[in-house]
Amino acid sequence: MRIDPPVVPMAAQALARLPAPGAVPGGMVFEPKYDGYRLLVFAHGGDVFLQSRNLRDLTGAFPEIADAAAALGEDVVLDGEVVIHTCGRLDFSALQHRLNRRPATTARLAVEQPAHFIAFDLLEHAGVDMLTWPYVERRAALESLFQGHDLHAPWQLTPTTEDRALAEQWLTEWGGLGVEGVVAKGAQQPYLAGRRGWFKIRSRDTAEAVVGAVTGPVTRPNALLLGRYTRGGRLRLVARSAPLPLALRDEIGPLLTPAGPGHPWWGMRLTVTWGSREPLSFTCVAPELVVEFLGDTAVDSGRWRHSVRAQRTRTDLTPEDISTLD
Template structure:
């Protein structure tokens, strides 16, 4: 093959709003951004490999996609996203369960909860390397690949549009089912491995949660640990916040009270991040106050995967009135 794994995928830099057409070469092509695993698919005669964004071989984690790629009648290198749809939403947690498991286990999971591959770029077809071709050429070749071989499940061709109104709908309406946002690409852009040449806009949600703990001094908190009560009345960790603004630090510092021995998180170990084992130093506070925040749509089993941005104190909402753990997100325009 002309392209050999590992290859760094092309990346996107984040902005808050959809870019204007002149922001990228040749105008902008807009695609949904999914809550999935980024995968490069390499297939040549006798060799098939699925590569993660970090360069790891995930072929055994997604045998249904690996088998489908091995059956393709021509050499290809694809860029796209592996997703699992369950109960009407893309489930990132189900993807995580596939990693570092025996092949027999992943094949069983593939039967119960099959993954699909949402292809959005074609980097090689046959012996022709396409990295230096403009996106419009790569996209046309990708569409032709799907049409020529009548590709069906687990293959899916991701939609693309230059209609900003449709892209806004992806941002505001499709977050609850696992569309994280929108990626903008230049129609005349080449594919630059490892470079943040695209633009991404994350779909956001506004919601409320109870302040359960803080990092830094209670009188001038740095960040918040936010909770919601589950159906058993237990305060569960729902989100971690970004650093607070100076005004919100001051306002909360006058109101918060350190929690006593009976605080539900008094003896709870919380890690520094969802993917870390390092313990986080925090101080429980009495769960008396509610904040409104912006978060993206990456919510796993009731927990926001990425840090949320506190907007304001909600003195009009009592902790008992906050939506139960796992419910109550409201999509807003990014």
């Protein structure tokens, strides 16, 4: 048997906190959730193919990973995350710089900022299809593969634990290193390709920002566009909120004032979601109200990649009280 691409990877459904003990029959195993690109590595007979979560071919984007997979000399299919380390933390923007580059540029970047593949699952080894194996058996086979080949960079084996307290510690202490949170997996689960059979819990921190625009009516906004000032005095968009709770819509609306062409974001073009082409309709407001929000650790140059959750207004603060951006 042989597993060929494309394979839709097994995914995780989001939870606000770690699942309760006993939520998954057979027990749970916890792993860190990394701020990188999901990557499946197919190595068969010396041929290598690197597949993204969205089934894209990333072989040319990460030649150091492809070369390492070819050098294994084994037929394997691995699931994991490709990451790049910068100044002691994971650097998502450096990964983005690898996409759609000329081979010469990619080769240079692979030397200047080498990528690492953090393996967390083994789907095939030496012609044996492991998709139906329990997670703990696949994990044991993955550890054996690493030990048998004495694998080192660019290979990394993700740590795991069954200790809930340690998983909680990862959530609170590893965010600054570029670890987004924790994934909880059923110890006896098979690999359910294309299904959300795992759980993901993101690390979250509170922060403050200025409301610079809203979607929906200003008097009762649906969501907020949040900004912070640069040291040069420019208001820069740093986050978008998820839909506001009804009570917060009622509270925020009376505190907002519509703004006209003099607003720094007047005429700015945004899309509804990252990577889409559908324009976002929004209304600029006077950048006077400060709100506190809850966001995850996926922050690039001061900007939150994922939507944040507005928690409360901070009428005790002014825009001048908020940290500035470089």
